[in-house]
Amino acid sequence: MHLGIFKITYNRTATHFMDDCFVNLGEEMAGERNPASCYLDERTFQLCCQLFLQHSETIQDGWSWEQIKGTDEGFMKKTVLMPVKPSVLHKQHEYSIQDENMVTDDIQANVEDETAGVQAVCEIHAVLRYEYHVLYSCSYQIPVLYFRASTLDGRPLSLEEVWSNVHPNYRQRLQQGPWDTLTQQEHPLLGQPFFMLHPCRTEEFMKPALDLAQAENKRMNYIVTWLSVVGPVLRLDVPLSYSTEVSAPD
Amino acid sequence: MSDNAESPTETQKDDPSIQHAATEQTGASDEKKKIDVLLKAVGDAPIMKTKKWSVERGRTVQSLAQFISRFLKLEASEQLFIYVNQSFAPSPDQEVGVLFECFGSDGKLVLHYCKSQAWG
Numbered sequence: 001m002h003l004g005i006f007k008i009t010y011n012r013t014a015t016h017f018m019d020d021c022f023v024n025l026g027e028e029m030a031g032e033r034n035p036a037s038c039y040l041d042e043r044t045f046q047l048c049c050q051l052f053l054q055h056s057e058t059i060q061d062g063w064s065w066e067q068i069k070g071t072d073e074g075f076m077k078k079t080v081l082m083p084v085k086p087s088v089l090h091k092q093h094e095y096s097i098q099d100e101n102m103v104t105d106d107i108q109a110n111v112e113d114e115t116a117g118v119q120a121v122c123e124i125h126a127v128l129r130y131e132y133h134v135l136y137s138c139s140y141q142i143p144v145l146y147f148r149a150s151t152l153d154g155r156p157l158s159l160e161e162v163w164s165n166v167h168p169n170y171r172q173r174l175q176q177g178p179w180d181t182l183t184q185q186e187h188p189l190l191g192q193p194f195f196m197l198h199p200c201r202t203e204e205f206m207k208p209a210l211d212l213a214q215a216e217n218k219r220m221n222y223i224v225t226w227l228s229v230v231g232p233v234l235r236l237d238v239p240l241s242y243s244t245e246v247s248a249p250d
Numbered sequence: 251m252s253d254n255a256e257s258p259t260e261t262q263k264d265d266p267s268i269q270h271a272a273t274e275q276t277g278a279s280d281e282k283k284k285i286d287v288l289l290k291a292v293g294d295a296p297i298m299k300t301k302k303w304s305v306e307r308g309r310t311v312q313s314l315a316q317f318i319s320r321f322l323k324l325e326a327s328e329q330l331f332i333y334v335n336q337s338f339a340p341s342p343d344q345e346v347g348v349l350f351e352c353f354g355s356d357g358k359l360v361l362h363y364c365k366s367q368a369w370g
Contacts, residue, residue: 169312169342173329201366208292208364209337220337228339229331240352243338 038203038210039141040222047249048223049076049134055246059239066133068189075189076134076223081152082235083125088164089151127152128165132236134227135188142202143223145230146187146194159184162195170233197230205229219248267306268317283307285350286358289318292333295364296322302358307347311340318363329366336362 040048049065053076056063067074133146149157149165157165162182163175174181185196206226213220224242231238271286284304291297298321305314315330324330334340334353350359 167342169315170329173327176327204366205331205339205364208295208331208362209333212292212333212336212362216336218336225337225339232339232341232343237341240334240338240340240344240348243335244352 038206040136040143041141042136042138044222044249045136045143046074048221051221051246051249052076052223052227052242055242058245059241061239073136073189075136077132078236079129079131080236082128082130084128084165086126088128089126089161090158128157130235132231132234133187133194134223137188137199140199140202142199142206143226144199145197145227145234146185147197147234147236148192148194156193159195165235167232167235174233197234202226221246221248267309268314269304270300271302271304285347285354287314287346287350288358288360290360290362292362292364298322305346307345307350309346310342311344311346311349312342314346314361315342315363322365324365331364331366333362333364334359 053063053065055061061078062080063076063078065074066077128149128151130147130149135144135146136142137144149162151157159182163171166174166182181198181200183196183198184193186192187194206222206229209220209225224238224246227236228238228242230236267284269284284306287303287305289298289301289303298318311332315332318332319328319330322330331339334349340349346359349361353359
């Protein structure tokens with residue numbers, strides 16, 4: 001198997017570009033059997049999302065498409081209420097964890113309808129609201145996962161608290177990495193502060209899946225594969241049925 | 251699972267929930283508790299000398315990944331990725347028994363794995 005490491009070359013300038021992170025094995029091997037490229041054009045991104053969203057609709061998985069008015073840009077979005085161990089939240093904030101978790105008569109009057117269903121867990125766990133956005137990055141030419149997290153009363157989580165809630169299967173390695181895997185970024189389309197999972201390592205888990213699919217002459221939906229890997233890092237569940245029920249775009 | 255496991259045999263002894271699957275067996279007698287898993291390397295992942303394992307249904311993907319990482323002696327900075335149905339990463343908390351029900355065929359569950367580069 002021929003393994004080559006090449007710098008990415010683009011005909012147009014690509015902004016914020018980490019040479020050391022990325023290898024492009026797709027575009028340089030003209031004349032040889034082209035390994036599957038890890039990159040995704042925006043049109044394919046949108047098609048993959050459309051197919052993904054159809055299945056989400058079928059199983060009521062809660063994803064929606066947000067179109068930016070007047071543009072042909074958009075992103076997928078999903079909000080989740082997530083019970084977590086109170087230890088995820090730092091205790092040095094003004095109110096205590098216990099107060100937050102106790103549902104008294106006074107507080108109940110102010111609790112929104114959407115949280116009514118989780119009152120039972122409030123007493124044992126803290127409940128967080130995670131909002132996930134799947135965006136297309138023109139500079140990296142791949143999808144990127146943005147998210148914001150807050151307590152039920154709207155307090156945004158700190159970076160440390162977000163790290164506490166990264167899945168243990170990934171946490172240690174990601175935290176010890178030589179770059180910032182989780183960073184606070186301005187949402188490229190909304191302009192609000194979000195966290196972003198750095199897309200730098202996308203290629204290392206996408207390439208094997210893409211190569212496999214190519215070897216078996218199967219076409220796969222990039223977004224399904226990609227989200228199945230990155231989602232669980234941030235406690236986002238992607239049900240197994242996406243694997244079999246979502247087709248690749250034509 | 252023992253942290254001191256140096257060889258497959260030791261790992262096996264300390265970890266009865268993951269065992270070599272006999273090559274001739276279809277796993278019928280253990281079908282209630284264990285399922286047969288076939289591990290296939292992708293990319294430049296090291297190939298496991300023993301590819302076929304009997305795994306307890308309740309074992310999670312994360313736990314299986316840890317087992318494979320130890321078996322392959324991966325460094326702490328190397329991440330193992332596991333795929334089912336070739337291109338879907340099951341959640342680390344997913345039970346292998348559930349994966350077998352969804353994706354098993356010919357009495358076994360095929361899982362592909364690859365690893366990331368180490369830091370530096």
